[in-house]
Amino acid sequence: MFVALILVLVAVGTVAFHFWSPWWFTPIASNWGSMDTIIIITFWVTGVVFVAVVLFMAYCVYRFRYRPDRRAEYEPENKKLEVWLSAITAVGVVILLAPGLVIWNDFVTVPDDAAEIEVVGAQWQWSYRYPGADGVLGTTSVRKISDDNPFGLHVDDPNGKDDILVDSDDLHLPVGKSVNVLLRSIDVLHDFYVPQFRAKMDMVPALVTFFWLIPTRTGTFDILCAELCGSGHYAMRGKVVVEEPAAFEAWLAQQQTFAQQQAKLKDKAKEGSSLALNAVGAEPEHKVVTR
Numbered sequence: 547m548f549v550a551l552i553l554v555l556v557a558v559g560t561v562a563f564h565f566w567s568p569w570w571f572t573p574i575a576s577n578w579g580s581m582d583t584i585i586i587i588t589f590w591v592t593g594v595v596f597v598a599v600v601l602f603m604a605y606c607v608y609r610f611r612y613r614p615d616r617r618a619e620y621e622p623e624n625k626k627l628e629v630w631l632s633a634i635t636a637v638g639v640v641i642l643l644a645p646g647l648v649i650w651n652d653f654v655t656v657p658d659d660a661a662e663i664e665v666v667g668a669q670w671q672w673s674y675r676y677p678g679a680d681g682v683l684g685t686t687s688v689r690k691i692s693d694d695n696p697f698g699l700h701v702d703d704p705n706g707k708d709d710i711l712v713d714s715d716d717l718h719l720p721v722g723k724s725v726n727v728l729l730r731s732i733d734v735l736h737d738f739y740v741p742q743f744r745a746k747m748d749m750v751p752a753l754v755t756f757f758w759l760i761p762t763r764t765g766t767f768d769i770l771c772a773e774l775c776g777s778g779h780y781a782m783r784g785k786v787v788v789e790e791p792a793a794f795e796a797w798l799a800q801q802q803t804f805a806q807q808q809a810k811l812k813d814k815a816k817e818g819s820s821l822a823l824n825a826v827g828a829e830p831e832h833k834v835v836t837r
């Protein structure tokens with residue numbers, strides 16, 4: 547009797563905790579409300595099954611409790627029971643999985659008007675690339691990655707020259723515009739995740755993965771890495787700033803293109819070599835920062 551009561555309390559308490567829990571979705575900031583819908587459907591299906599199973603267990607514990615004069619019945623087969631249990635389970639599984647297929651299809655079917663941006667993951671930081679004035683991202687190769695070319699852009703690809711490279715600032719996005727997020731990793735598996743966007747995707751070395759979204763409200767949101775990617779994984783954080791298109795354009799105009807960064811590096815190299823010639827044996831003036 548006591549065990550049955552505990553089981554009933556577990557079922558009732560779990561449901562009550564679900565409704566009064568302080569933990570729930572952060573307010574959404576993208577077009578992916580359908581992600582919340584399927585999670586709520588999942589809660590309903592698994593919740594109903596959980597309550598039914600636990601209450602059935604409580605009933606059995608009570609109904610078939612020990613009595614000296616009672617004998618166990620042996621009934622290994624029950625066709626009728628098997629048929630309807632299998633049917634109910636099949637319906638439950640279909641309700642759990644089918645909506646996900648539709649939403650996944652939406653998630654990776656990028657609309658034609660979506661602007662492209664690229665997010666690059668590396669142990670343990672984020673950097674971002676915008677296509678620049680021509681609207682086309684330049685091609686890249688992991689073999690081209692170096693301290694001077696952290697995105698691995700092909701230097702002679704004209705599409706890459708005006709690409710805007712952001713590696714020490716936040717990701718900025720204009721509100722209300724669809725964007726195709728292309729994802730690359732230069733070392734191990736990472737996963738680009740912004741909880742408010744209800745969007746995440748693995749970043750796989752040597753592949754470009756993608757999804758699209760429309761940011762629906764302005765604000766600053768955390769970017770998390772959702773793939774255990776080494777000892778600094780917990781610190782692989784970034785920020786995405788969703789702002790009005792005018793503010794976004796103003797920010798973008800202040801960023802440097804690949805060509806500008808390369809020119810700067812060349813100037814620095816020239817300066818460096820003349821410095822080295824003038825000051826042989828002296829302490830170096832600044833340390834070279836490598837990543």
Ligand SMILES: [Cu+2]
Pocket residue numbers: 667670735736737771772773774775779782
């Ligand atoms: Cu990571």
